[in-house]
Amino acid sequence: MIRGLRTVVFPVDDLKRAKAFYTALLGYEPYFDEPFYVGFEVEGYELGLSPDHQASTRGSRAYWGVEDVEASIARALSLGASQLSDARDVGGGIIIGAVRDPSGNTLGFVRNPDFRGEVGSGVAAVGQQLEQPIVRTERVHASAREIFDVWTTSQGMSSWLTRAHIELRVGGPFELYFDASQPKGKQGSEGCRVLAYQPPRLLAFTWNAPPHLETRGQRTWVLLELDDHGSYTDVTLTHTGWPRVLSGDWPKTYVYFEDAWTRVLQALGRHFGG
Numbered sequence: 001m002i003r004g005l006r007t008v009v010f011p012v013d014d015l016k017r018a019k020a021f022y023t024a025l026l027g028y029e030p031y032f033d034e035p036f037y038v039g040f041e042v043e044g045y046e047l048g049l050s051p052d053h054q055a056s057t058r059g060s061r062a063y064w065g066v067e068d069v070e071a072s073i074a075r076a077l078s079l080g081a082s083q084l085s086d087a088r089d090v091g092g093g094i095i096i097g098a099v100r101d102p103s104g105n106t107l108g109f110v111r112n113p114d115f116r117g118e119v120g121s122g123v124a125a126v127g128q129q130l131e132q133p134i135v136r137t138e139r140v141h142a143s144a145r146e147i148f149d150v151w152t153t154s155q156g157m158s159s160w161l162t163r164a165h166i167e168l169r170v171g172g173p174f175e176l177y178f179d180a181s182q183p184k185g186k187q188g189s190e191g192c193r194v195l196a197y198q199p200p201r202l203l204a205f206t207w208n209a210p211p212h213l214e215t216r217g218q219r220t221w222v223l224l225e226l227d228d229h230g231s232y233t234d235v236t237l238t239h240t241g242w243p244r245v246l247s248g249d250w251p252k253t254y255v256y257f258e259d260a261w262t263r264v265l266q267a268l269g270r271h272f273g274g
Contacts, residue, residue: 008062011052012103018049021102024079028185031217041191041217063108069095072109081107131242134258138235138265142272144228147235148200150271151224160271161264162188170194174205186211192219201226207239210256214249235268237261 012018019038023029026047032039038049042064066072069087076099077083084106087097098108140147150156157164157176165175172194177187184190195204203224209215220241227234239257246254 010105015051063110069097069109133240136261144226145200209253215253
């Protein structure tokens, strides 16, 4: 059964120009960049660029899910694309539209309100492959509702930790930007998504490693649980999804977050006067 787009490869006659266009369009660098192929990880799917000097005769077509088709078309046009079809409703609330990228390929956009993408795709491990999770608990002198609000809104997160873009819905962005000096895509948790939530006691989201670690391209996930006792709330954070065999940069990633989550929960406590 076909469950969704995994990879689309666009033939391009100028790989450097095509890479620059899609880097600007997506807001981050490709995860694979060689003279024979450039690949972008796009929410668990792959967009590939392959050099082909006869690209003008062999276009490719794919529709990519977006929140706003009209706005996506406008952004692509501002980056050098040309209009192919306006955003239009094709029935059932499904909106589609398309442009041609600078290499002449058809780039389609779709908004389907009934489609639920695999927001957990690209995870490092599941089931019996899992390493022991990182678990941290902090007693915070605030209600579960107050804590839930500062974890699940952009304004709330910005008030105690860092600038953020959060939309509280399954599949919504859970992006925290820790280093504005870095280019887009390397500032923080770009591409991470809300997995589940139950106000005001539970939040789950995917997570990634810092840009300097090779494990950044794979997702782990975090569960935040709030146990309200009236005058205080016990906040338990569980970071799981670790592969059982911690090879490559995985040991560094694991150690990094053992310390990082302790500091994050301490900052939360200080925000509420602890």
